[in-house]
Amino acid sequence: MNNNIIEIKQLTKQFPVGSSFFTALRDIILTFDKGEFTGLVGPSGSGKTTLLNIIGSLDTPSKGEAIVLGKSISKLTHKEAAQLRNRHIGFIFQTFNLLPVYTVFENIEFALLLQHLSAGQRKKAVMEALEWVGLTDKAKSKPAQLSGGESQRVAIARAMVKRPELVIADEPTANLDSENSHHILKTMKQLNRDLKVSFLFATHDEKVMQYLDRKIILKDGKVVEDNVLEAINL
Amino acid sequence: MIQFIFKGIIRDRSRSTLPIIVVSIGVFLTVLLSGWMKGIFTDMIDMNANFSTGHVKIITRAYAENESQIPNDLALLGTDTLVPLLQKQFPQAEWVERIQFGGLLDVPDKNGETRAQGPAFGKGIDFSSPESKEASRLNIQHSLVQGTLPTKRGEAIITDDFAKRFNVKPGDKVTVFGSTMDGSMAFKTFIVSGTVRFGSTLLDRGAIIIDLADARDMLDMDNAASEVLGYLKTGQYNDEEANAIRDSFNTKYSNPSDEFSPVAQTLRQQNSLGQYLDMAENMSAIMTFIFVFAMSIVLWNSGLLAGLRRYTEYGIRLALGENKGHIYKTMIYEAILIGIIGTIIGSIIGLAATYYLQEVGLDFSSMTKNVTMMLPPVYKAKITPELFYIGFFPGLIATVLGNALAGFAIYKRKTARLFRELEV
Numbered sequence: 176m177n178n179n180i181i182e183i184k185q186l187t188k189q190f191p192v193g194s195s196f197f198t199a200l201r202d203i204i205l206t207f208d209k210g211e212f213t214g215l216v217g218p219s220g221s222g223k224t225t226l227l228n229i230i231g232s233l234d235t236p237s238k239g240e241a242i243v244l245g246k247s248i249s250k251l252t253h254k255e256a257a258q259l260r261n262r263h264i265g266f267i268f269q270t271f272n273l274l275p276v277y278t279v280f281e282n283i284e285f286a287l288l289l290q291h292l293s294a295g296q297r298k299k300a301v302m303e304a305l306e307w308v309g310l311t312d313k314a315k316s317k318p319a320q321l322s323g324g325e326s327q328r329v330a331i332a333r334a335m336v337k338r339p340e341l342v343i344a345d346e347p348t349a350n351l352d353s354e355n356s357h358h359i360l361k362t363m364k365q366l367n368r369d370l371k372v373s374f375l376f377a378t379h380d381e382k383v384m385q386y387l388d389r390k391i392i393l394k395d396g397k398v399v400e401d402n403v404l405e406a407i408n409l
Numbered sequence: 410m411i412q413f414i415f416k417g418i419i420r421d422r423s424r425s426t427l428p429i430i431v432v433s434i435g436v437f438l439t440v441l442l443s444g445w446m447k448g449i450f451t452d453m454i455d456m457n458a459n460f461s462t463g464h465v466k467i468i469t470r471a472y473a474e475n476e477s478q479i480p481n482d483l484a485l486l487g488t489d490t491l492v493p494l495l496q497k498q499f500p501q502a503e504w505v506e507r508i509q510f511g512g513l514l515d516v517p518d519k520n521g522e523t524r525a526q527g528p529a530f531g532k533g534i535d536f537s538s539p540e541s542k543e544a545s546r547l548n549i550q551h552s553l554v555q556g557t558l559p560t561k562r563g564e565a566i567i568t569d570d571f572a573k574r575f576n577v578k579p580g581d582k583v584t585v586f587g588s589t590m591d592g593s594m595a596f597k598t599f600i601v602s603g604t605v606r607f608g609s610t611l612l613d614r615g616a617i618i619i620d621l622a623d624a625r626d627m628l629d630m631d632n633a634a635s636e637v638l639g640y641l642k643t644g645q646y647n648d649e650e651a652n653a654i655r656d657s658f659n660t661k662y663s664n665p666s667d668e669f670s671p672v673a674q675t676l677r678q679q680n681s682l683g684q685y686l687d688m689a690e691n692m693s694a695i696m697t698f699i700f701v702f703a704m705s706i707v708l709w710n711s712g713l714l715a716g717l718r719r720y721t722e723y724g725i726r727l728a729l730g731e732n733k734g735h736i737y738k739t740m741i742y743e744a745i746l747i748g749i750i751g752t753i754i755g756s757i758i759g760l761a762a763t764y765y766l767q768e769v770g771l772d773f774s775s776m777t778k779n780v781t782m783m784l785p786p787v788y789k790a791k792i793t794p795e796l797f798y799i800g801f802f803p804g805l806i807a808t809v810l811g812n813a814l815a816g817f818a819i820y821k822r823k824t825a826r827l828f829r830e831l832e833v
Contacts, residue, residue, distance in 0.1 A: 233728065254732050261730020272725045276420040281413070286729045288410055333729070 180340055180373055181207040181230055186239035188225050188396075199225040201396040203239070207375065209340070212367045214376040214383055217393035223377035224345055226393070230375065231264055231343045232256040244340055261289050265334025265372075267344035271326040273318040273333075279305070280314040283333045290337065304332035308362055324355030331359060335366055342366075345377045353382065360386045414742050418750075423718070425747055427711050432751025432808055433758065435704040436800035440759025441790070443696045443799055445766055448791035450689030454646060454682060456785055459546045460612065462679040463638025464646050465502060465654050467495070471668040472635070479509045481590040481628060481635055485671055489632045495639065498661075499654050502641050505543060506634035508533035508624040512587030512595075514567070514617060516575045525575040529567075531585060531617045533624025537562070546640070549605055549618070555579050556603025565599035565619045568612065572604040579603050585617060589629035597627040608786025637671075648686070651675040700803040701810070708744075708811025713818070737816050744812035745805060752804030759800060766790035 183205040189196040228234040308328035348356035392400035471483040514529035535541040554569040556579030658673040677683040770789035
């Protein structure tokens with residue numbers, strides 16, 4: 176049985192720069208299986224974030240194809256792409272990006288509001304997500320009252336609350352100290368193992384690499400290495 | 410989702426404070442200025458109606474052509490039958506006779522020799538009938554500066570400016586020289602019972618008001634009147650009712666080939682009051698339009714600034730699976746909520762200020778000393794039912810339009826570009 180959740184076929188992405196084009200990704204061919212804990216690794220400008228954006232249906236390929244959870248990204252309408260993100264893909268950002276005027280509970284709840292779940296269903300799901308990240312006591316706090324590590328854990332809960340098949344994390348540890356980095360990586364690894372959620376990272380943080388099952392190295396928009404690793408077992 | 414948006418508006422002061430202040434100020438000004446302008450125009454129209462035009466005026470066709478000259482030789486005859494006929498045929502209005510006249514006012518000294526003289530505009534109104542509302546219609550009681558209203562035949566009131574100029578006091582005698590309706594000389598001496606100031610230069614410059622019966626005696630106008638004025642019993646001028654009376658009267662009693670036949674005119678047809686009526690009626694719409702336009706520009710700009718500041722939020726919401734159309738829609742919902750909050754605040758303050766101006770008004774009489782139009786001395790606002798809801802038009806339209814214009818930029822932006830502006 177085909178276990179692929181992402182299939183990248185001869186993908187090229189170009190951006191217009193003046194009268195010419197800058198090629199950010201070039202002929203990428205990759206597949207990702209369900210339940211992977213994979214990192215895209217490379218220096219700045221190597222194309223990690225561009226690839227994540229396309230996989231996350233926020234951008235489209237210039238050439239080639241990206242099939243995510245059975246859907247070809249370039250063929251999706253705006254609404255279909257939004258629905259794919261809302262139902263099946265969670266995002267974790269480097270700068271946490273919590274909405275400052277809302278409480279932790281409300282930040283996590285927002286994704287479920289878009290799914291038109293009842294208040295009871297939303298509350299149950301949010302509290303469960305907060306339990307996963309160990310922040311049930313912070314439900315009523317505002318993002319400004321949280322530490323960096325706590326904020327990122329809330330961001331994980333927000334990404335996980337809708338039980339997505341895939342979580343995309345762009346440099347999730349870049350703004351965290353070592354202790355917090357390990358804490359959130361352990362949390363993500365545990366969610367990956369318990370809920371069978373696939374995680375796809377863009378990172379150049381050595382700490383992240385210890386947890387990866389697979390490391391894909393990008394350089395100048397090309398895949399230069401694709402290694403299966405022996406990751407830390409929790 | 411509405412609850413989520415509402416929480417955002419309430420908690421994020423920078424998102425709501427400025428727009429709410431702008432909307433509140435705009436709505437406040439719309440309500441206040443609409444009420445005030447409506448009040449001014451209504452007062453002006455009422456003043457003209459009470460002093461000069463009535464809601465419907467009946468005069469002869471010939472008199473109508475030369476009305477500015479007050480040609481009493483062309484006055485209505487047989488008013489003793491005309492007025493009861495009008496009362497019977499058109500009971501929705503109250504019908505009153507008036508005599509206008511021009512003449513010379515002579516102030517004698519103690520020997521009966523002329524001490525001072527000046528031109529005067531005269532008005533004969535019904536002071537003596539117990540059911541007459543003429544004195545209150547012309548607001549004479551409240552305009553009295555000295556003395557009292559005429560209580561018996563042979564008494565007159567004159568304007569206070571006139572009295573001061575000629576050093577006349579209540580109890581003094583004045584003689585009016587004029588011409589009868591047949592063209593012969595007329596004069597009659599009156600005792601000044603009081604002096605009045607209406608606050609309108611046109612009226613206060615030099616006027617004498619006498620009883621209708623005295624005017625008839627003096628001007629040989631038995632069963633005659635310069636004009637018969639009709640006042641709708643609702644107290645307010647109404648075009649439809651006035652037109653119905655005019656059309657019905659003219660069809661039945663007016664003969665275009667007979668210059669002495671009576672003709673009915675509505676207030677709208679006289680003294681360019683039609684334009685003022687239109688302005689009074691449209692004032693709310695004019696004010697609304699002005700403030701919708703001005704506030705939309707301000708709110709568009711504040712919406713753009715807020716939009717720029719909120720790119721991060723929009724990027725996060727896109728990532729969480731909200732589509733751009735939905736984000737745009739929530740911006741409109743926000744605008745509606747802000748518009749409603751701002752409109753309620755602005756309407757309450759606007760109505761309070763309008764009420765204050767309705768009761769107190771602003772006295773512009775010193776600025777209109779040389780104005781020859783019939784203007785009220787104190788400009789008062791008027792609270793009308795529409796003031797309770799009129800603010801919702803500029804309040805809601807401007808916020809929605811402002812946010813819609815501001816949000817359009819976000820809507821047009823590519824998802825990936827918006828997302829990159831998250832600076833992730």
